[in-house]
Amino acid sequence: MAVVTLPPEIRSVLDNGVPLILATCSADGVPNTTIISQAYYVDPEHVALSFQFFSKTIRNVRENPHASLCLNDMERKAYWLLDLEYERSETEGPIFDEMDMQIEAIASITGMSGIFKLRAADIYRVRRVRMV
């Protein structure tokens, strides 16, 4: 399968603090949609999503690795759609620590401090990127 890389301009969208939408699907074919606070740039081929308490999403990607992510590009008045494939989870290390710090910052801004708690950094490979 061809390697897909994230365009450079998407990094500012990932960092804009606007919530994103994540869709997954169970092995028996039931979609699941959830709003998440942030996605994290790992490298040109990967993003990380926080595993906090959206347990159906976590269960789904462990039985069916496909996911779809929608980013809000407020500057370009557009959306970015990313097709993702779950690869692994990290519960320590630099990616986890960075995400943990940013989640606490978002939580304190939105008045949700103490409610958001990072359990793992889920790492996804980017399979397709398009702007709509």
Next chain:
Amino acid sequence: MVPRDIANFLARASVAVVSTRDDDLVPHLHFLSGWSVAEDLGSVVCLVPPSFDDGVTERLARHADLAMVAEVIGPHETYQLKGRYIDHRPAGEADRQVFEECRQRFVDAVQRHLRGRFGEDALRARFREPALAVRFAVDEVFLQTPGPAAGRRVYPAER
């Protein structure tokens, strides 16, 4: 059947997105331009803009399951509705009022919550003219407001 309190919630919601899936279990997202509940509470109509309608009716004809998440921006009040596709039609003038009302709720909610971080034009651009009206029946509703109860099924109520 849409519970009355969920119908009331959808009438207050500021943003909503639907996901469908294809033959390979790949999920697809559809950012909505509007939504409404039928008067008899028997179904929900989702207004889909052209930028998010690619293949949606073909997928739904083969796999009727869909999931709609909706949020009241500000208090983060969020529910997910899971259900089955009933039918679709082109969006028309009759849908304009729903589209305009949902878009205005979104603009007002974000401006109130983020206090002018984004201009009105940028916010209005999130809601595009709808092309398609997709109707679905609701089977289950899950609470998704962030917190310890997130994921709890509220309809039918868990025992």
